[in-house]
Amino acid sequence: MHPILNDKRLVAFDLDGTLIDSVPDLAVAVQLTLGKLDLPLPTEERVRDWVGNGAPVLVERALTWALGHPPEENFQARALDTFMEYYAAAPNALTTLYPGVKQALEALHRAGFTFALITNKPEQFIKPILEHFGLLEWFSLWVGGDTLAEKKPSPLPLLYIAKACNVAPSECLMVGDSRHDIEAGKAAGFATLALPYGYNHGAPIELSQPDVVLSSLLALLEPETEQAYAQ
Ligand SMILES: O=C(O)COP(=O)(O)O
Numbered sequence: 001m002h003p004i005l006n007d008k009r010l011v012a013f014d015l016d017g018t019l020i021d022s023v024p025d026l027a028v029a030v031q032l033t034l035g036k037l038d039l040p041l042p043t044e045e046r047v048r049d050w051v052g053n054g055a056p057v058l059v060e061r062a063l064t065w066a067l068g069h070p071p072e073e074n075f076q077a078r079a080l081d082t083f084m085e086y087y088a089a090a091p092n093a094l095t096t097l098y099p100g101v102k103q104a105l106e107a108l109h110r111a112g113f114t115f116a117l118i119t120n121k122p123e124q125f126i127k128p129i130l131e132h133f134g135l136l137e138w139f140s141l142w143v144g145g146d147t148l149a150e151k152k153p154s155p156l157p158l159l160y161i162a163k164a165c166n167v168a169p170s171e172c173l174m175v176g177d178s179r180h181d182i183e184a185g186k187a188a189g190f191a192t193l194a195l196p197y198g199y200n201h202g203a204p205i206e207l208s209q210p211d212v213v214l215s216s217l218l219a220l221l222e223p224e225t226e227q228a229y230a231q
């Protein structure tokens with residue numbers, strides 16, 4: 001196992017941009033929402049840079065872009081409801097697991113690590129998505145962006161998970177793709193591992209100075225195992 005896992009008992013994974021490439025479905029839901037409001041439609045690439053702070057902020061960014069100014073509160077609330085309906089109708093139509101995720105999780109689970117999921121995505125989507133990709137049984141606990149009073153980059157969800165699993169923060173690793181994951185991990189006293197393939201508002205994740213950056217979750221495993229899976 002990678003040395004970052006020494007003395008670790010719990011691995012907390014971010015979801016979007018870390019385990020799953022969800023932007024294609026998020027972009028469709030944003031486009032359908034704006035289309036319904038007769039507003040201009042953003043490309044998937046543009047939506048990619050808006051993901052990371054949860055659904056309300058995603059919708060706010062999309063409306064601000066389409067209107068040319070920040071939306072009024074009621075208008076934004078209605079658009080958020082519409083977005084949630086569209087996304088709930090098809091959260092897995094175009095979404096894919098990143099390469100190596102399933103194999104790495106399987107190996108880490110077999111090695112005895114406890115898993116938690118800490119996402120800014122609304123909680124209602126977590127279970128259906130984990131179930132769809134066959135990951136649900138491995139996760140002991142999860143929190144969404146609307147589960148607690150604060151979401152990442154606040155350390156609150158991470159500290160909540162550590163406490164609920166009866167594990168000290170120093171025995172936890174936060175794995176994520178965005179500066180919000182790394183910031184939250186550092187503030188919570190977790191070790192931090194970043195994956196550079198996800199969504200970080202278009203910026204390199206190295207700028208957040210995570211403890212480790214790996215090209216894939218497979219790189220957490222023994223080099224022999226990593227090679228066997230890569231073939
Ligand atoms: O829903 C988002 O904006 C981001 O979700 P994540 O925290 O799983 O990356």
Ligand SMILES: [Mg+2]
Pocket residue numbers: 014015016017018052176177178198199
């Ligand atoms: Mg993410």
